Amino acid sequence: MEHYLHSKVPLLEIKNLETAFKIDGNYYNAVDQVSFTVERGKILGVVGESGCGKSVMSLSIMKLLPKGAGRIRGGEVKFEGKNIEHYSEKEMNKIRGKDISMIFQEPMTSLNPVFTIGYQIEEVLHNHFKITKEDARKQSIKLLRSVGISRAEQIVNEYPHQLSGGMRQRVMIAMAIACQPKLLIADEPTTALDVTVQAQILELLKDVQSVNDMAIILITHDLGVVAEICDEVMVMYAGEIVERSDVRSLFKAPKHPYTRLLMDSIPKMDVEEEKLGSIKGIVPSLKDMPRTGCKFANRCPKAMPECTELKPVLAEAEKGHEVSCLLYESSKTGEGTNVT
Amino acid sequence: MLKYTLRRILGMIPMLFLISVVVFTLALAMPGDPFSGEIDPNNTDPEYIEEMREKLGLNDPLHIQYARWISNFVQGDFGESTRYKMEVSDLIAERLPNTVLLGATSLVITYILAFAMGMYAGRKPYTLGDHFIGGFNYFGLAIPSYIAGVFAIYIFSFQLGWIPFQGSVDITVEKGTLEYWLSRLHHVITPAIVLGLLNIASYTQFLRNDIIENSRKDFVRTARAKGTPEGKIYNRHILRNSIIPLITFLGFDIVNLVNGAIITEAIFTYPGIGQLFLNSVMNQDYPVLMTLTMMFSFLVLVGNLIADILYGVVDPRIRLD
Numbered sequence: 001m002e003h004y005l006h007s008k009v010p011l012l013e014i015k016n017l018e019t020a021f022k023i024d025g026n027y028y029n030a031v032d033q034v035s036f037t038v039e040r041g042k043i044l045g046v047v048g049e050s051g052c053g054k055s056v057m058s059l060s061i062m063k064l065l066p067k068g069a070g071r072i073r074g075g076e077v078k079f080e081g082k083n084i085e086h087y088s089e090k091e092m093n094k095i096r097g098k099d100i101s102m103i104f105q106e107p108m109t110s111l112n113p114v115f116t117i118g119y120q121i122e123e124v125l126h127n128h129f130k131i132t133k134e135d136a137r138k139q140s141i142k143l144l145r146s147v148g149i150s151r152a153e154q155i156v157n158e159y160p161h162q163l164s165g166g167m168r169q170r171v172m173i174a175m176a177i178a179c180q181p182k183l184l185i186a187d188e189p190t191t192a193l194d195v196t197v198q199a200q201i202l203e204l205l206k207d208v209q210s211v212n213d214m215a216i217i218l219i220t221h222d223l224g225v226v227a228e229i230c231d232e233v234m235v236m237y238a239g240e241i242v243e244r245s246d247v248r249s250l251f252k253a254p255k256h257p258y259t260r261l262l263m264d265s266i267p268k269m270d271v272e273e274e275k276l277g278s279i280k281g282i283v284p285s286l287k288d289m290p291r292t293g294c295k296f297a298n299r300c301p302k303a304m305p306e307c308t309e310l311k312p313v314l315a316e317a318e319k320g321h322e323v324s325c326l327l328y329e330s331s332k333t334g335e336g337t338n339v340t
Numbered sequence: 341m342l343k344y345t346l347r348r349i350l351g352m353i354p355m356l357f358l359i360s361v362v363v364f365t366l367a368l369a370m371p372g373d374p375f376s377g378e379i380d381p382n383n384t385d386p387e388y389i390e391e392m393r394e395k396l397g398l399n400d401p402l403h404i405q406y407a408r409w410i411s412n413f414v415q416g417d418f419g420e421s422t423r424y425k426m427e428v429s430d431l432i433a434e435r436l437p438n439t440v441l442l443g444a445t446s447l448v449i450t451y452i453l454a455f456a457m458g459m460y461a462g463r464k465p466y467t468l469g470d471h472f473i474g475g476f477n478y479f480g481l482a483i484p485s486y487i488a489g490v491f492a493i494y495i496f497s498f499q500l501g502w503i504p505f506q507g508s509v510d511i512t513v514e515k516g517t518l519e520y521w522l523s524r525l526h527h528v529i530t531p532a533i534v535l536g537l538l539n540i541a542s543y544t545q546f547l548r549n550d551i552i553e554n555s556r557k558d559f560v561r562t563a564r565a566k567g568t569p570e571g572k573i574y575n576r577h578i579l580r581n582s583i584i585p586l587i588t589f590l591g592f593d594i595v596n597l598v599n600g601a602i603i604t605e606a607i608f609t610y611p612g613i614g615q616l617f618l619n620s621v622m623n624q625d626y627p628v629l630m631t632l633t634m635m636f637s638f639l640v641l642v643g644n645l646i647a648d649i650l651y652g653v654v655d656p657r658i659r660l661d
Contacts, residue, residue, distance in 0.1 A: 064564050066556065089570060097567035104565075109558040113657060114580045124566040159656040175566065 009081040011182055011215050012038040012061070012100075017075035019053075019060045021286060027073065028286035030056045032239040034075075035314075038183065043209060043216045045230035045247070047223060047262065051283040053239035054219045055105075058185045061217075062102055063092050080182075098128040101176040105188040107168035111160035117144075117171055118156030124178045143174040146211075147204055166197035170204065177208050184209070187219045202229055223266055227251055235259045238283055238295040241314055245321035255323040257302045294326065302327060341652060344660040348648070352641050359637045360413070363630055364406050372624050413634070419627035423619070428631045431616065436598070438508045439612035441524065442605070443597035446532040446539070450593075453536075454543035461544065462551025462582075463574050470548070477541035489534045489607035496530060503530045506609035531608040535601045543589060550582040557581075584655050591647030595639045 017034045020027035031053045038044050046054050059065050060072050063085075077085040084095065096102075101124075104110045111120060121140035125131050131139070137156065144152035147170040160168060169189060176184055186205065190198035206229050209216055218230060226233050226247065233250050235243040235258065243256040254260045264277030281299045289295060290308070297307040304326065312331035314324040324331050393399050397408065412419065418428035457477075461470040497505040503526065504510070510523040554560065555578055563577045598613065605614035613632065620628035652660040 062565060064561055093567040093569055095567070096565055102565040104558060104562065106558055110562045112559040112563065112577050112581070114584075114655065115577075123563075123568060127567045127569075161657045172562070175562075 010037040010078075011040045011080060012217075013076070013078040013081075014061070015076040015078070017057065017060060017077065018073040019056050019065065019070055020073045021056075021070050023287055027071070028289070029073070030070070030239050030286060031060060034236075034239070034241055036234060036241065036244065038215050038217060040182065040215055041209075041213045042231045043206075043218055043229055045226035045233040046217060046219045046236060047221060047226055047233060048236035049221060049279075049283050051285075052236045054221075054236055055187050056239075057236075058102070058187050058217060058219055061185065062096060062100060063087070063089075064096075064102070093127070097124045097176075097181070098179040099181055100183045100185065101179070101181040102185040102187065103169070103172045103176050103189050105191050107165050107172055107192060110172060111168055113160055116157055116159060117163070121156075121171070121175050121178060124175055128179050139178070140174070143178055144171070146177075147171075147174045147208070148200075149174075165193050166200065169193060169197075169201055173201075173204060173208065177212060177214075180212050181214055183215045183217070185217045185219070188221070189218075190220070190222070190225065198225075205229065223262060235262070238289060240295065241322075241324065242296065243321075243323045243325075244314070249318070249321050253321075255317055255321065255328065256325045257300050257327070258296050261301075294324075341649065341660050344652075345645070345649060348645050352638075352645075355641060356634075356638065360410055360634060361406070363633045363637070364409060366633075367626055367630050368402070370624070409630075413631075418631040421620075421625050421628050423623045423625045423628075428627050431628065432613065432631065432635070435611060435613050435616050438610065439598060439605070439614065441508075442528050442532055442535065442601070442610065442612055445525070445528050446536040446601075447593055447597065449532055450536040450539045450543060453540050454547060457540075458544040458547030459551065459574065459579065461548040462555070462578075465548070465552050473544065473548075477544050480537040480541035483537070485534055485537065485601065486603050486607055488537055489531070489604055492530050492534055493608070503527075508611050527610070531601070531604050531610055534608075535604045539589075539593070543586065546589070547582060547586065550585055551578055554578045554581050584651070587647050587650045587654060590650065591643040594643035594646055595636065598635070598639055 014037070015035045017031055018029050019031040020029045034053075034057060036044075046057070048054050056065070056070065059070075061077055063072070065071070072085060075085065076083055079095065079099065084092070087095070111117075118137060118140050121143060122133075122136040125136045125139055140156055141152045144155055149155055149167065149170055155163070155167075155171075160171075163171065173189075184205075189205065190201050193201060202225060205216065205218070208214075218225070220226060230247050233245065233247050234241050235250075235256060237258050243250070243254070243259050250259065251263075254263055258279070261277065261279045265279065267276055279299060284290070284295075284298075290297065293306075293308040293310055294300070294303075294312050297303045300307065307326055310326060310332065312324045312326045313333075314322050315328075315330040315333075317323045317328040317330045326332060397405060400408075409419075416429070418432075420426065421428055421431055424431055457473045461473045464470055493505045496502045508524060508527050509520065510527075513520045513523050551574070555574070560573060560577060563573050568577070602614035602618050604610070605612045606618050609615070616628065617632050619625070620632065649660065651658050
């Protein structure tokens with residue numbers, strides 16, 4: 001495994017991932033042919049509306065899809081060069097919490113109400129290391145301090161209901177970084193928190209990221225959050241990636257009409273607007289998804305006749321900036337203009 | 341918690357007073373009176389009867405009769421059984437161990453079976469095993485204990501000869517020996533299972549459904565994301581949460597432990613409190629009847645109190661003060 005550390009193998013490599021849900025006996029793809037890589041120590045933002053498959057994608061990586069409902073139908077998930085997508089539960093349990101860990105949207109319900117905070121942090125340590133109870137307790141107090149909880153000695157003996165939402169999310173982060181994972185998946189970690197706490201949690205995520213030199217996949221529907229802490233960004237719509245680039249280039253020149261509309265719907269301080277921009281309609285349900293052409297075509301203000309027939313391909317329209325839209329020549333052929 | 345418990349116990353006093361009034365009134369409303377058991381049945385001379393009524397205080401105004409009964413009652417004098425001609429307290433003390441043994445055995449069987457089946461079915465819902473357990477339970481729920489009891493006696497006692505069909509112990513064995521206790525266990529096991537059948541079914545299905553519900557909770561996903569093995573997730577994270585609603589049942593179980601199974605004891609002619617209660621109703625044995633009714637009511641209150649205190653112990657979100 002050591003030789004991977006210095007090689008060029010990306011930390012996480014996903015190829016053609018397809019995750020489907022069963023509705024009335026048929027499978028419908030919630031994540032459709034998604035491919036991307038995450039480099040060590042980088043923060044990748046994943047943006048999109050509710051229901052676009054962001055969460056399902058992240059749960060697929062961890063193989064935490066709700067039993068019986070969702071299924072990975074195809075594709076590869078490579079972690080440090082090893083294909084983990086057909087790992088057994090037992091093998092996955094060695095990775096979960098240790099190499100890849102995850103924090104969730106709902107800090108209020110993500111902690112078990114009947115166990116102390118200390119127990120819940122120590123559990124992840126006991127799962128992956130041979131460690132005595134005393135050492136685990138010391139470690140969990142240290143972890144709580146590192147996520148900015150001051151009364152750590154008392155908090156370890158308290159129960160989740162005694163803490164505020166922001167505190168609970170800090171506890172979740174402490175739990176997630178306990179084994180110094182290489183990858184942290186944060187599924188809308190700030191959505192349920194109020195604005196001031198959101199900023200603190202983001203700041204904390206940035207801190208722990210640089211201290212532990214881990215990669216983060218940050219799932220959010222808040223472009224402001226992306227602009228603040230991400231290195232790279234991926235825009236998803238209806239289970240597909242529609243645009244991917246580094247943060248600067250995306251905010252400077254968004255290419256996909258969907259990305260542009262998303263940006264227009266952020267309130268701006270310097271422009272006086274009568275009405276905040278919005279995107280008409282909602283993401284179609286899995287069953288009603290267009291079968292041919294671009295899935296965004298029916299909501300797209302720039303839709304052309306061929307959009308409903310020809311399927312665009314995600315390809316480089318500019319160096320390091322991929323987009324999947326027929327407005328760009330690259331998406332028709334699948335060949336990037338500047339591919340080197 | 342101590343303060344809470346004391347307050348609850350104090351709160352029981354007015355409740356018990358009201359219950360005693362109801363019990364007394366209901367006893368009066370029953371056809372007949374305790375009188376018939378107290379006099380010489382061959383002497384029907386109206387003068388003698390009137391004299392005895394006066395002597396026994398049955399001609400006094402109701403509130404005086406009530407005051408006399410309740411003041412004796414709170415001092416621990418429950419009166420004398422009109423049928424058995426012995427102190428009610430002695431009579432109950434004689435029967436109580438049998439009923440406690442029956443109730444406790446039934447409870448142990450219920451818990452072991454219900455937890456084993458409920459945890460299995462909850463972890464593997466909608467599988468063949470789950471359906472089998474579900475089928476067994478609905479069967480148990482659907483069959484009344486008097487039917488199950490009669491069939492159990494017919495099959496296991498008369499046909500197979502595995503178990504005795506009546507009594508609480510073999511009269512030939514010496515008291516206190518191992519044989520004596522084995523004989524008691526032998527006598528108690530079938531009525532205990534019959535008594536537990538309904539409880540097993542409701543416990544199992546309740547636990548199963550609660551485990552399924554909890555397994556979909558966010559905290560289970562968190563535990564999975566930490567790499568916690570599946571077995572530990574079910575046996576610790578989920579079970580610890582699913583026990584909380586079961587405590588409501590436990591409150592009732594405590595009552596059942598002592599009030600016995602009236603029907604089950606009658607069918608197995610098992611000399612316990614349930615049988616005593618039934619006999620006291622049939623024989624208009626008022627002192628026994630009223631004492632037992634008061635005792636059952638008191639136990640309901642105690643059972644609820646214990647359940648409420650246990651909630652505070654099991655669920656950290658509930659604070660008792």
